[in-house]
Amino acid sequence: MTTNHTNSPADSDVSFREDEAFAIKLDADDPLAHYRAQFHIPKQSNGEDVIYFAGNSLGLQPRTVRDLIGQELTDWAKLGVDGHFDSTRPWYSYHEIFRDTGARLVGAKPGEVVMMNSLTINLHLMMTTFFRPTKERFKIMMQSPAFPSDTYAVKSQLAFHGLDPAEALIILKPREDEHTIRLEDIEQTLAEQGDKIALVLFEGVNYFTGQLFEIEKITNLVKQHGCVMGWDLAHAAGNVPLKLHQWDVDFAVWCNYKYLNAGPGAVAGCFVHEKNSKNLDLHRLAGWWGNDPNTRFRMHLQPEFVPRPGAEGWQVSNPPILALAPVKASIDIFDEVGMSPLRQKSTQMTDYLAYLIGLLSANRFEIITPQPASVRGCQLSILAHERPRELHNALNSKGVVCDFREPNVIRVAPVPLYNTYHDAWRFAQVLARHVEAG
Ligand SMILES: *Cc1c(COP(=O)(O)O)cnc(C)c1O
Numbered sequence: 362m363t364t365n366h367t368n369s370p371a372d373s374d375v376s377f378r379e380d381e382a383f384a385i386k387l388d389a390d391d392p393l394a395h396y397r398a399q400f401h402i403p404k405q406s407n408g409e410d411v412i413y414f415a416g417n418s419l420g421l422q423p424r425t426v427r428d429l430i431g432q433e434l435t436d437w438a439k440l441g442v443d444g445h446f447d448s449t450r451p452w453y454s455y456h457e458i459f460r461d462t463g464a465r466l467v468g469a470k471p472g473e474v475v476m477m478n479s480l481t482i483n484l485h486l487m488m489t490t491f492f493r494p495t496k497e498r499f500k501i502m503m504q505s506p507a508f509p510s511d512t513y514a515v516k517s518q519l520a521f522h523g524l525d526p527a528e529a530l531i532i533l534k535p536r537e538d539e540h541t542i543r544l545e546d547i548e549q550t551l552a553e554q555g556d557k558i559a560l561v562l563f564e565g566v567n568y569f570t571g572q573l574f575e576i577e578k579i580t581n582l583v584k585q586h587g588c589v590m591g592w593d594l595a596h597a598a599g600n601v602p603l604k605l606h607q608w609d610v611d612f613a614v615w616c617n618y619k620y621l622n623a624g625p626g627a628v629a630g631c632f633v634h635e636k637n638s639k640n641l642d643l644h645r646l647a648g649w650w651g652n653d654p655n656t657r658f659r660m661h662l663q664p665e666f667v668p669r670p671g672a673e674g675w676q677v678s679n680p681p682i683l684a685l686a687p688v689k690a691s692i693d694i695f696d697e698v699g700m701s702p703l704r705q706k707s708t709q710m711t712d713y714l715a716y717l718i719g720l721l722s723a724n725r726f727e728i729i730t731p732q733p734a735s736v737r738g739c740q741l742s743i744l745a746h747e748r749p750r751e752l753h754n755a756l757n758s759k760g761v762v763c764d765f766r767e768p769n770v771i772r773v774a775p776v777p778l779y780n781t782y783h784d785a786w787r788f789a790q791v792l793a794r795h796v797e798a799g
Pocket residue numbers: 479480481482508510511564568593595596616
């Protein structure tokens with residue numbers, strides 16, 4: 362059966378069709394299609410490309426990575442310590458190459474973004490500065506489900522300040538029989554407890570449901586109540602357009618290995634609003650790389666820490682150059698494409714995948730990621746009502762790479778940089794055959 366279905370109630374005006382030729386046509390018309398060739402696409406044992414829908418977990422390797430790392434190895438071999446200043450990209454200032462590109466990625470001003478450490482470490486560094494509980498204001502508000510690392514970090518910060526999570530941690534949950542969090546519930550909790558909340562920490566795109574929060578609106582609301590607003594953008598950076606400076610976000614952290622394709626355990630990103638970095642009364646955990654470069658090498662002659670301006674002032678150690686090279690490879694691609702065209706393709710491709718899944722047995726599974734496109738990124742979370750592990754195994758055995766999250770959710774992410782509409786079509790075929798097999 363090949364019919365015209367309109368993709369309601371999504372906010373896209375495209376009419377999709379379920380036949381293969383339609384997928385091929387969408388790929389042929391895709392202005393970003395050539396970017397796929399810039400990535401290594403893993404193969405199945407039969408030699409075909411896998412259907413890689415796990416870019417929300419670990420992005421694929423840009424082909425430029427090997428040469429960029431190789432360059433640093435060559436420079437190190439040839440120059441030794443002189444590479445700090447004389448290498449192709451001097452190590453001394455290597456992190457500064459992200460000043461503009463990193464800022465553009467998340468809608469920041471140059472200097473508000475630094476690439477350093479890993480996500481959870483950055484979260485701790487940020488909370489050390491931005492979670493300063495007082496007798497009156499001592500609570501942290503988070504959402505549920507939350508990525509466990511964030512919960513551990515928050516609970517340990519509370520304990521560090523001698524606070525009991527039972528009193529000091531507010532966890533906002535979806536209502537019964539709902540999967541995602543409503544804005545009015547955030548509003549209500551703030552109305553009730555806002556004057557006791559020191560910090561609100563939310564995921565911009567929820568790792569489990571794929572819900573995209575209204576970051577600007579929530580940030581404004583939270584700040585009206587006098588709380589600090591921090592965002593974990595692990596699933597938002599490189600997935601949706603952001604305007605962190607304009608939205609007046611206090612701080613944000615994200616990893617660079619999911620949508621940002623900088624490799625396993627990649628050096629992470631951190632945003633500090635310039636209003637905050639100019640406030641020298643804020644405490645921070647210091648190290649020499651956060652110090653003003655003009656006095657850094659006065660070493661023991663100048664033992665007083667003088668923070669360098671901007672987010673770079675939160676750096677602690679000198680950065681791992683071999684690990685920053687893949688970040689450069691990846692961010693350069695994003696800077697060339699731009700988040701806006703990426704989002705356009707992403708919206709259409711995810712709507713298309715949702716449409717194809719929607720044609721299949723609704724009593725077997727449901728998409729819990731909210732509609733429309735404005736409240737999600739590219740991830741769709743499929744809740745399987747029956748035998749979820751079996752479904753995941755069946756997908757894997759047919760060349761789909763996607764992940765399973767306890768207890769019953771399969772997450773698939775068609776990533777606009779390297780996935781194709783045909784990938785979405787092939788995925789739906791695999792799913793359909795599994796449904797038919799019973
Ligand atoms: C992926 C992810 C992490 C991972 O933390 P690391 O410090 O990079 O290991 C943490 N929080 C969220 C919300 C994530 O999505």
